């Protein structure tokens with residue numbers, strides 16, 4: 001490996017980390033201030049945003065320890081057979097970089113992942129050493145998110161949880177067949193075994209903390225995982241069912257969905273085109289329906305078409321409501337909370353405010369309109385004191401009428 005200075009390594013290893021969605025905010029335009037125009041950049045190296053356990057948005061230094069890897073996962077730009085420029089930080093370099101970024105107020109924490117060098121155990125030792133040194137040698141109190149390696153010794157993985165706020169283990173692909181085909185060196189059972197061990201340790205840590213205030217914390221922000229969408233033939237239905245199983249079995253805080261993006265020098269077994277970004281967005285919306293709106297996974301899957309794919313032009317809650325119109329309209333003055341949560345256009349906060357307000361008076365359509373962005377979207381699905389949709393819910397063109405207007409793109413936009 002050629003000798004590189006810290007800046008060059010940072011450019012390579014921050015860029016290589018961008019494929020990990022576990023703390024990413026995506027979808028922004030590329031802008032920079034090169035050439036003296038303006039100030040700021042959306043493409044700077046290595047800083048991304050994540051939500052802390054208390055809901056604050058924080059900036060993290062997001063890097064890999066190295067982008068060299070002895071594995072050859074087809075979908076990964078860092079795989080052994082990839083022709084990318086390689087770099088490697090020492091544990092001490094990552095520690096110093098984190099501290100100096102922190103002191104300059106650039107970041108509030110670190111997100112560290114790595115390709116696998118020498119062996120899973122050696123790599124995990126290096127990752128843990130970064131967190132250990134930050135916490136023990138430098139009394140670093142910022143946020144740390146560590147990617148752990150399922151094939152590493154469980155003792156080492158456990159150590160990661162002692163120093164990190166959050167740990168994550170990527171399941172990578174939604175199905176076992178997909179994993180076998182695209183990441184043949186990875187083992188679904190081992191990944192799940194590591195997640196199970198992590199859940200037990202997190203539960204035990206939380207329990208000990210309740211009993212003894214001085215007990216050391218263990219990954220207080222829990223564990224998360226990431227699934228790549230569109231690299232294999234898994235449908236949205238497969239992904240939703242898999243995510244739900246992972247939430248149930250391993251009490252995950254989050255499942256992140258990352259639309260597969262064709263990488264330079266891609267393997268021939270991968271699709272040539274990335275799935276629409278909207279697919280990733282619809283999966284996040286489905287995830288919210290299960291976590292906050294009381295939808296069962298089977299119900300979200302029922303909103304999909306015969307091939308198991310969710311519609312891209314409307315959100316999954318609206319798709320479900322249009323398919324199960326016999327459940328509507330819902331009377332906002334009488335319906336239980338769980339049914340109000342099913343009304344397209346009504347969010348959790350709006351539902352709670354409806355329930356609080358209707359104790360005092362009967363709500364009219366205008367009252368509901370003040371709680372939502374678009375009353376047009378929910379009119380066909382509700383009954384209010386002064387509103388009943390009559391035949392609106394049965395219209396065959398209802399989907400067309402409720403679909404968000406498509407945006408005309410500018411022909412010569414930059």
Ligand code: SF4
Nearest residue numbers: 069071073076079115
């Ligand atoms: S083990 Fe991780 S870094 Fe290595 S090729 Fe697979 S996905 Fe990429």
